Amino acid sequence: MTRPLLKVAAIETLSPLVKRFRFEDPEGAPLPVFSGGAHVTVEMADGDVLRRNSYSLISDPNDGSGYEIAVRREDRGRGGSRYLHEAVAEGDLLAVSPPANLFALDLRARRHVLIAGGIGITPFLSQLRQLDRAGQPWELHYAVRSRAEAAGLALLPESAHVHLHVSEEGSRMDIGAILDGQPLGTHVYACGPEGLIAAVADQAARLGWPAAAVHSEAFAAPPPGEAFEVVLAASGRSVAVGPRQSLLEALEAAGAEIDSSCRGGACGRCETAVTACEGRILHHDHWLSEAERAAQTRIMPCMSRFKGARLELDL
Amino acid sequence: MPQTEFTPSIDSRPTYAALVPQGSAPALMVADAAGAAALADLASADAAVMDRAHVLLVGAPAAAADRIAALGPVSVHPAPDAEAALPLLAQLLSTARMGTQLYLAGGEGLIGQVAAQALAAGMAAGAIQAEHRGPVARRMQCVHCKGFTEEVETDPFTCAHCGLTLFVRDHFSRRLGAFQGVCVDAEAPGEIPETREIRP
Numbered sequence A: 001m002t003r004p005l006l007k008v009a010a011i012e013t014l015s016p017l018v019k020r021f022r023f024e025d026p027e028g029a030p031l032p033v034f035s036g037g038a039h040v041t042v043e044m045a046d047g048d049v050l051r052r053n054s055y056s057l058i059s060d061p062n063d064g065s066g067y068e069i070a071v072r073r074e075d076r077g078r079g080g081s082r083y084l085h086e087a088v089a090e091g092d093l094l095a096v097s098p099p100a101n102l103f104a105l106d107l108r109a110r111r112h113v114l115i116a117g118g119i120g121i122t123p124f125l126s127q128l129r130q131l132d133r134a135g136q137p138w139e140l141h142y143a144v145r146s147r148a149e150a151a152g153l154a155l156l157p158e159s160a161h162v163h164l165h166v167s168e169e170g171s172r173m174d175i176g177a178i179l180d181g182q183p184l185g186t187h188v189y190a191c192g193p194e195g196l197i198a199a200v201a202d203q204a205a206r207l208g209w210p211a212a213a214v215h216s217e218a219f220a221a222p223p224p225g226e227a228f229e230v231v232l233a234a235s236g237r238s239v240a241v242g243p244r245q246s247l248l249e250a251l252e253a254a255g256a257e258i259d260s261s262c263r264g265g266a267c268g269r270c271e272t273a274v275t276a277c278e279g280r281i282l283h284h285d286h287w288l289s290e291a292e293r294a295a296q297t298r299i300m301p302c303m304s305r306f307k308g309a310r311l312e313l314d315l
Numbered sequence B: 001m002p003q004t005e006f007t008p009s010i011d012s013r014p015t016y017a018a019l020v021p022q023g024s025a026p027a028l029m030v031a032d033a034a035g036a037a038a039l040a041d042l043a044s045a046d047a048a049v050m051d052r053a054h055v056l057l058v059g060a061p062a063a064a065a066d067r068i069a070a071l072g073p074v075s076v077h078p079a080p081d082a083e084a085a086l087p088l089l090a091q092l093l094s095t096a097r098m099g100t101q102l103y104l105a106g107g108e109g110l111i112g113q114v115a116a117q118a119l120a121a122g123m124a125a126g127a128i129q130a131e132h133r134g135p136v137a138r139r140m141q142c143v144h145c146k147g148f149t150e151e152v153e154t155d156p157f158t159c160a161h162c163g164l165t166l167f168v169r170d171h172f173s174r175r176l177g178a179f180q181g182v183c184v185d186a187e188a189p190g191e192i193p194e195t196r197e198i199r200p
Ligand code: FES
Pocket: A259, A260, A261, A262, A263, A264, A265, A266, A267, A268, A269, A270, A271, A285, A287, A300, A301, A302, A303
């Protein structure tokens, strides 16, 4: 994948934990337009580790003058978001992948109900612009813990269709009530923590919604963990994975040929066969089935880690 | 009349299994005279299917309507034919909510037209079930003049609009709720294969 270098054109603080970054072509050339819900992968040279994190685009999908992302600082994460918050300044050049979309709107729907938890608001910011342009009806429900954390609020349009639910103020989101009584042809989209996505899926199923009308994107960042080693079956080479590095990042740094897109365990691109496993794979993805997890013969390197004596991958 | 067994065909040719009750979910049910029995079977499998059901009966005798009404649906709407039934259906669909199940039973023409209208109203394919009952006549669209011929029972058949002799294909349009009829003697005019009864 070619990852063109883009210039950090603007950085803005949206909330104590969230910053907005705007990327532009250094020569001012237009960038490819995208579709609502798309993400880009940003590459960061953090010391001697090359980090790549995927972030949803929040700017107008039809606007090729720049790409914008909103990054929540995760102090317990591997360090990618902290690096963006602390080490990146306006004018810097970063490698940014072309947009890819794993959370596209279903434009056959007659109505779109968007449900966001916390930083899960990001993909909806670009989707709203696409829906408005297409003249499609929508309603957005945005659940946050506190008003101070509602970073997305500043980026949302003034609209009677935007509903804010602040749990600290006692206005918790009632997903059953949101979904109950929606007209035929409604699709629901959920993005945020796993609990929220599971709750939306449960309520939709309880109300008899067909699975094809229920969409979600889990907001997962690879968790840090203990260091481990992995062996590449083809060459017998051993690769060390650091505590604040994902297995995928370590494999990429070692020059292994491996595909990826979401880098959050959702798209299935990085799925890799395990040729030997003495120990336990710590599966953190949303891709493999329970049975596949238990068999320990497949792994999603973007999210998952390992604990044990030997892990060998078909690479 | 028992449910229909279908001849193996191309994957896109819709086939219909028996209706499966989805509990007391809100429901729309549409059946013709033969299909009404399938609704009765459905209710005997789980009486709760009628709790929130609106039933539209097309060309069914009064006795059938009484039998369905006795199963306790919210309402029963009789209509003499599909043409009269479709505006009623449009009204029921316009007030239906997500989670509504559509149960269809009867001939292929009715199933095709109602399913097409429900999909156009935004209903998801996963919420639509259909069971074939009664004669295997098909609703056909002539690919040449685009006219529809209802209740086609033979292959080939004569287009009711342009008069071409048409071969009954298994290609089905979900949007139109009809099978395709294609000119059978285009290459060799007048060479028409023997007429047969169509199979399910
Ligand atoms: S990159 Fe998407 S699942 Fe790993």
